[in-house]
Amino acid sequence: xxxxxxxxxxxxxxxxxxxxxxxxxxxxxxxxxxxxxxxxxxxxxxxxxxxxxxxxxxxxxxxxxxxxxxxxxxxxxxxxxxxxxxxxxxxxxxxxxxxxxxxxxxxxxxxxxxxxxxxxxxxxxxxxxxxxxxxxxxxxxxxxxxxxxxxxxxxxxxxxxxxxxxxxxxxxxxxxxxxxxxxxxxxxxxxxxxxxxxxxxxxxxxxxxxxxxxxxxxxxxxxxxxxxxxxxxxxxxxxxxxxxxxxxxxxxxxxxxxxxxxxxxxxxxxxxxxxxxxxxxxxxxxxxxxxxxxxxxxxxxxxxxxxxxxxxxxxxxxxxxxxxxxxxxx
Numbered sequence: 367x368x369x370x371x372x373x374x375x376x377x378x379x380x381x382x383x384x385x386x387x388x389x390x391x392x393x394x395x396x397x398x399x400x401x402x403x404x405x406x407x408x409x410x411x412x413x414x415x416x417x418x419x420x421x422x423x424x425x426x427x428x429x430x431x432x433x434x435x436x437x438x439x440x441x442x443x444x445x446x447x448x449x450x451x452x453x454x455x456x457x458x459x460x461x462x463x464x465x466x467x468x469x470x471x472x473x474x475x476x477x478x479x480x481x482x483x484x485x486x487x488x489x490x491x492x493x494x495x496x497x498x499x500x501x502x503x504x505x506x507x508x509x510x511x512x513x514x515x516x517x518x519x520x521x522x523x524x525x526x527x528x529x530x531x532x533x534x535x536x537x538x539x540x541x542x543x544x545x546x547x548x549x550x551x552x553x554x555x556x557x558x559x560x561x562x563x564x565x566x567x568x569x570x571x572x573x574x575x576x577x578x579x580x581x582x583x584x585x586x587x588x589x590x591x592x593x594x595x596x597x598x599x600x601x602x603x604x605x606x607x608x609x610x611x612x613x614x615x616x617x618x619x620x621x622x623x624x625x626x627x628x629x630x631x632x633x634x635x636x637x638x639x640x641x642x643x644x645x646x647x648x649x650x651x652x653x654x655x656x657x658x659x660x661x662x663x664x665x666x667x668x669x670x671x672x673x674x675x676x677x678x679x680x681x682x683x684x685x686x687x688x689x690x691x692x693x694x695x696x
Contacts, residue, residue: 376400377409379441379464387654398423400442448473465492469542492674498651514622520598522552523617528604536580544583550681562592564696569688
């Protein structure tokens with residue numbers, strides 16, 4: 367097996383997925399900021415804990431020229447990820463990129479066009495690592511097996527502790543918005559679990575109670591119409607109390623013609639004509655390990671470029687709906 371050379375751009379996202387999946391046949395050879403002045407201290411500390419000390423560049427373009435990596439891990443401030451992704455795709459470098467893969471529709475359309483030109487040679491995936499948690503994999507299998515019958519209604523929730531966020535979270539221009547950053551996970555769940563086309567969205571969001579975080583939205587709600595008259599909702603908030611036992615609180619409720627499935631507190635429950643039961647969980651997966659399998663031609667990755675583009679498009683159109691107060695076609 368050949369050695370997979372990895373470069374990391376930025377330290378503002380979930381590079382931890384990569385550090386947990388490194389094996390003897392891959393190596394982080396270099397790191398760089400995504401922009402001048404980006405603090406790489408957290409990344410360097412985590413690499414040091416693993417005994418790793420890759421070469422450090424001040425310019426990612428120079429790093430890509432010099433190192434010619436097989437994979438780029440892209441997780442700088444969110445507004446720059448899409449712009450840099452366009453470059454890595456043009457260079458035909460496999461890219462594991464933070465979501466949303468773009469914060470503007472213009473960047474997203476360019477990414478879509480470039481990918482169509484290079485898709486036979488390069489792979490990329492957004493960091494939708496929550497899919498790989500045991501309770502989500504279990505829910506996916508149950509729904510694929512038809513446990514709830516025909517799906518009619520889906521409710522999802524993303525609730526996070528806010529804490530003190532970096533400065534770039536406080537400006538829409540650099541952060542991109544809470545729906546594209548947090549709500550996109552649940553948009554991805556709806557797409558992955560239900561597999562029906564999104565048709566339109568009506569959304570609202572508010573910056574009230576954001577504890578001094580400028581333009582960051584503290585609450586949001588989206589209502590989606592899917593094909594076959596399936597309705598899906600998403601609530602997002604940054605109001606989870608500091609005393610809560612976990613940083614996040616993810617929930618899904620899928621209502622069908624034969625039963626109801628719920629994901630909450632890291633568990634999966636089903637209620638149907640046979641009664642109410644908790645379902646044993648499948649083994650947890652790992653997204654970057656899946657990504658490596660795809661790059662090595664050893665299998666498929668559960669998160670695809672098409673999934674990554676779709677979830678981003680839906681999230682950006684939901685943000686547009688919330689900004690304008692109108693229903694937006696998808």
